[in-house]
Amino acid sequence: MTRRITVGAAQLGAIQKSDSRKVAVERMLALMAEGHRRGVELIVFPELALTTFFPRHYAERIEEMDHWFETAMPSNETAPLFEAARRYRMGFHLGYAELTTEADETGTVRPRRFNTAILVNPDGRIILKYRKVHLPGHAEFDPNRRVQHLEKRYFEVGNLGFPVVRSPMGRVEGGINMGLLICNDRRWPEAWRVLGLQSVELVMLGYNTPSINQDAKGWEAHHLRVFHSHLSVQAGCYQNATWGVAVAKAGVEDGAELFGHSIIVNPQGEIVAMADSWEDQLVTYDCDLEMCRLGRTTIFNFAAHRRPEHYQRIVSQVGAVEPPMV
Amino acid sequence: MTRRITVGAAQLGAIQKSDSRKVAVERMLALMAEGHRRGVELIVFPELALTTFFPRHYAERIEEMDHWFETAMPSNETAPLFEAARRYRMGFHLGYAELTTEADETGTVRPRRFNTAILVNPDGRIILKYRKVHLPGHAEFDPNRRVQHLEKRYFEVGNLGFPVVRSPMGRVEGGINMGLLICNDRRWPEAWRVLGLQSVELVMLGYNTPSINQDAKGWEAHHLRVFHSHLSVQAGCYQNATWGVAVAKAGVEDGAELFGHSIIVNPQGEIVAMADSWEDQLVTYDCDLEMCRLGRTTIFNFAAHRRPEHYQRIVSQVGAVEPPMV
Numbered sequence: 239m240t241r242r243i244t245v246g247a248a249q250l251g252a253i254q255k256s257d258s259r260k261v262a263v264e265r266m267l268a269l270m271a272e273g274h275r276r277g278v279e280l281i282v283f284p285e286l287a288l289t290t291f292f293p294r295h296y297a298e299r300i301e302e303m304d305h306w307f308e309t310a311m312p313s314n315e316t317a318p319l320f321e322a323a324r325r326y327r328m329g330f331h332l333g334y335a336e337l338t339t340e341a342d343e344t345g346t347v348r349p350r351r352f353n354t355a356i357l358v359n360p361d362g363r364i365i366l367k368y369r370k371v372h373l374p375g376h377a378e379f380d381p382n383r384r385v386q387h388l389e390k391r392y393f394e395v396g397n398l399g400f401p402v403v404r405s406p407m408g409r410v411e412g413g414i415n416m417g418l419l420i421c422n423d424r425r426w427p428e429a430w431r432v433l434g435l436q437s438v439e440l441v442m443l444g445y446n447t448p449s450i451n452q453d454a455k456g457w458e459a460h461h462l463r464v465f466h467s468h469l470s471v472q473a474g475c476y477q478n479a480t481w482g483v484a485v486a487k488a489g490v491e492d493g494a495e496l497f498g499h500s501i502i503v504n505p506q507g508e509i510v511a512m513a514d515s516w517e518d519q520l521v522t523y524d525c526d527l528e529m530c531r532l533g534r535t536t537i538f539n540f541a542a543h544r545r546p547e548h549y550q551r552i553v554s555q556v557g558a559v560e561p562p563m564v
Numbered sequence: 565m566t567r568r569i570t571v572g573a574a575q576l577g578a579i580q581k582s583d584s585r586k587v588a589v590e591r592m593l594a595l596m597a598e599g600h601r602r603g604v605e606l607i608v609f610p611e612l613a614l615t616t617f618f619p620r621h622y623a624e625r626i627e628e629m630d631h632w633f634e635t636a637m638p639s640n641e642t643a644p645l646f647e648a649a650r651r652y653r654m655g656f657h658l659g660y661a662e663l664t665t666e667a668d669e670t671g672t673v674r675p676r677r678f679n680t681a682i683l684v685n686p687d688g689r690i691i692l693k694y695r696k697v698h699l700p701g702h703a704e705f706d707p708n709r710r711v712q713h714l715e716k717r718y719f720e721v722g723n724l725g726f727p728v729v730r731s732p733m734g735r736v737e738g739g740i741n742m743g744l745l746i747c748n749d750r751r752w753p754e755a756w757r758v759l760g761l762q763s764v765e766l767v768m769l770g771y772n773t774p775s776i777n778q779d780a781k782g783w784e785a786h787h788l789r790v791f792h793s794h795l796s797v798q799a800g801c802y803q804n805a806t807w808g809v810a811v812a813k814a815g816v817e818d819g820a821e822l823f824g825h826s827i828i829v830n831p832q833g834e835i836v837a838m839a840d841s842w843e844d845q846l847v848t849y850d851c852d853l854e855m856c857r858l859g860r861t862t863i864f865n866f867a868a869h870r871r872p873e874h875y876q877r878i879v880s881q882v883g884a885v886e887p888p889m890v
Contacts, residue, residue: 402887427753473799541883557867
């Protein structure tokens, strides 16, 4: 019984503000067809893959942005992706903005907006949904920024935790343990560890990350942006003995540059495939899930080595405190 | 008021089983003298710096190994390090095996053994002590291993948590927030985060890591050993916006090779200095602690971005669980 799966990191080039969902879906369908040609069994699309990265634009009333959100999945526009999944027997991962009407923590039913990712199996069934927990950026218009990053304005913090499911995929009939992160989540080792504690074997994550850190102010060289992204994914994979597929939207979108460099990373933390363009591009790798075993039975055998009694600050504190002077 | 400090990563070459503490201390004193010549204000020695890495040797009775442990610090043998600290106005970090008689969790006073590190200020005063939490290896003789790794036999899990203190050091009169890790701790993002949550600015850690992973069994290329060490330190520094000084014992010790490659890492996760020998070697860097500010006020502003309500598994679970099948 094989434990190998051929995954595709389906990087998307820029999607401009004027591009319709139909255009984006057609580009994704082309990548799925290309994936089929190259034996891909699971294809991973980026965060907010159906539209431009709209949190760079400000709206005083949040409702003015609702046209960027999906109220159904599948919808008329996205149904062809689900049909292609069935036709090719190919699972897919898709990131999108989700507008839903559901109860909040107080029980009030109201419109709620999340930065969401789903995993769809080769039957076209949604088997996993995740809503982004680590929203970067800011909630109010920032006059000091040339480009806004208003994720904290338009999205609520995800309320589904970091779920992992086991499900058959491709040739792996016995199932793969799969989990999702979105963009900025990848920099947070807590998120990776919560997946690792559920025996994750394959983490999929989409991102839209600007090439320029507008907060850097001379303290961070521009070229470190890609390094930081890769460093975080590589460490997350190594320290949790999991495969990772990190897929970008890339290129100059609405005048703002996204850095691309999508990667597939093995449980040793090695980059085994990488996109080298700012365009729609598919990179593939045939992943041996048995590689997860070494880490999780030896150096990262959590049951043998973790010491949660010394980790309490991770949940008892949110922000950092100052240490005592000695 | 400057926030710069010149640190020295004082790698030690092999210390053989037959080498006395006097030999090791003399080598460290030579490195302190060299550090003085090069303006070092804080020098970092490795884990278990006074002896060979004795957990590679088996003893049926733990007490047979007590001659590898320190029962006083300073002692007659280590006092010259404290004297040199005062003479040069140089802080130092030292790792050693600690044998103490103190109460355990049940209140029983008994001999206890820890893998310990201390930080000594330029007055020769111990200002911070840490006892290793993440003990690697095994507790019983393993006939399948050519070289044993018996840390779980000879040491108890550290009982001091991951403390951080603020103290003046070198030119930094207002104090530096300093924390300690030991060897295998560096692979555990929980340990780094607990330090980060105490606003750490400079993490010191010593290590003794074999060049060969005897558990690898064809799943891990030998050259990845150094990569994994560096990856963990770089990610820990970047994700907690701290400087890191990771210092090895290196070379062929008692017939077993330790990989060296000591590094100094900045808060961007960049390696800014690295040892390139398997010998006693001092690498230095003048660290600007103001570099910690960018990360902790923007992308790693913990108070703004962390979501502990979704991190509960980190403390509620020790080992990994299996996910649901869908």
